[in-house]
Amino acid sequence: MKRFDCLKALAAVAGDALVVSSAGAMTLEWNALHPSDSNFRVRTLGLCSSIALGMALGLPRRKVIALDGDGSLLMNLNSLATIARMQPNNLTHIVFDNEVYEASGSKKTATGTGTDLVGVARAAGIKNSLWANSGEAFALAVTSAMKGGELCFIGAKVSTERTQVPPFPIDEVENKYRFIRHIEKTEQIEIFKTNLPASYV
Amino acid sequence: MGLKGAGINLIATLPDVNLADLLREVEEDRDLTHVPLCREEEGIGICAGAYLVGKKCAAIMQNGGFFNSNNAIVSTLLQYQIPLLLLIYYAGDIGDRTFGTTGSMTEPVLQALGIRYYIMRDIDDAPELIKRAQVLTEDAKRPVALLVTKEVLGRRAALKSL
Numbered sequence: 001m002k003r004f005d006c007l008k009a010l011a012a013v014a015g016d017a018l019v020v021s022s023a024g025a026m027t028l029e030w031n032a033l034h035p036s037d038s039n040f041r042v043r044t045l046g047l048c049s050s051i052a053l054g055m056a057l058g059l060p061r062r063k064v065i066a067l068d069g070d071g072s073l074l075m076n077l078n079s080l081a082t083i084a085r086m087q088p089n090n091l092t093h094i095v096f097d098n099e100v101y102e103a104s105g106s107k108k109t110a111t112g113t114g115t116d117l118v119g120v121a122r123a124a125g126i127k128n129s130l131w132a133n134s135g136e137a138f139a140l141a142v143t144s145a146m147k148g149g150e151l152c153f154i155g156a157k158v159s160t161e162r163t164q165v166p167p168f169p170i171d172e173v174e175n176k177y178r179f180i181r182h183i184e185k186t187e188q189i190e191i192f193k194t195n196l197p198a199s200y201v
Numbered sequence: 202m203g204l205k206g207a208g209i210n211l212i213a214t215l216p217d218v219n220l221a222d223l224l225r226e227v228e229e230d231r232d233l234t235h236v237p238l239c240r241e242e243e244g245i246g247i248c249a250g251a252y253l254v255g256k257k258c259a260a261i262m263q264n265g266g267f268f269n270s271n272n273a274i275v276s277t278l279l280q281y282q283i284p285l286l287l288l289i290y291y292a293g294d295i296g297d298r299t300f301g302t303t304g305s306m307t308e309p310v311l312q313a314l315g316i317r318y319y320i321m322r323d324i325d326d327a328p329e330l331i332k333r334a335q336v337l338t339e340d341a342k343r344p345v346a347l348l349v350t351k352e353v354l355g356r357r358a359a360l361k362s363l
Contacts, residue, residue, distance in 0.1 A: 018254070020250070040253065043277065043280055044246070044272060044276040044277045047243070048246075050243040050246025050250065051247070051250035051253075051277070053246075054211075054248060054250025054251035054254075054256075055250040055251065057247070057256075058234075058251035058253075058254035059255070076240075078238075079246075081239050082236065172280050173281060173282050176281045176283065183253065187254075187255070191254075191255045
């Protein structure tokens with residue numbers, strides 16, 4: 001399977017979900033397909049699933065999607081246990097497993113020698129964990145995840161093939177501000193509070 | 202509770218024996234979202250994510266857990282300018298047995314990261330100190346640490362002030 005084709009299928013059903021993606025080519029591909037201020041790019045390897053969990057707990061009525069990689073998740077396997085413990089029913093955790101540290105010189109990860117991330121997720125306590133073994137199966141899995149109200153973990157084995165896409169257009173701080181302004185607007189809440197200068201009080 | 206008084210509504214924690222009574226308070230409080238962690242670094246991510254959607258967060262851990270969290274603190278909190286109140290049990294502080302090496306590295310590492318920190322030695326200071334630290338972290342958009350010593354956590358009856 002090609003990651004770009006899976007992302008296309010996801011873009012068709014993602015709606016207004018918040019999408020947290022692990023740094024690397026995947027983020028660029030996703031942003032090219034689905035440019036939005038609801039996209040948050042993660043820079044700390046491994047932290048994608050945890051940041052997505054925080055968002056899912058903070059906004060329990062909003063769909064949150066984590067776009068993770070095998071190298072990233074392997075660095076934070078314990079996040080699966082914490083996600084299972086908290087059981088956020090609005091979180092969909094997707095892992096594109098290409099069996100290499102793609103952004104770090106393409107060395108083999110532990111999934112390349114047999115570690116089964118869907119098996120790990122299920123054993124950690126995420127009951128609805130499955131491998132999507134074809135493009136059709138992936139499209140079906142994400143469609144049902146977006147419609148349903150259940151925590152789920154979807155693994156997809158993908159090739160290392162990259163698609164030519166533009167760079168991520170903004171830096172981390174701008175990403176933060178745009179994302180928060182998007183939340184304020186769409187959830188009608190105030191996150192940044194500003195105060196009048198002391199001379200006014 | 203001092204943390205609630207400062208507006209905190211999501212708390213990520215990892216136990217230390219000296220934090221046990223405080224964590225029981227957190228756990229039993231129905232107004233708080235409590236996230237028990239497996240490793241402290243994931244807590245930095247969880248709090249960052251919750252902040253981005255409007256929560257006010259604190260992370261409670263031992264100083265060894267603060268060391269575990271450093272990559273996330275640097276490349277998520279500092280890089281994106283995200284505030285977070287860190288309530289850190291100061292193991293290996295003066296008079297505290299067992300973690301002397303961890304204690305000796307705690308303040309130098311906080312200083313190296315440019316994280317402002319305050320040491321709480323009297324439980325009666327807790328509500329005011331927590332409130333002020335929360336104002337500072339929100340205003341500076343950087344994490345702020347409160348180092349909580351054994352003499353504070355040891356006064357069990359007074360722990361509701363935290």
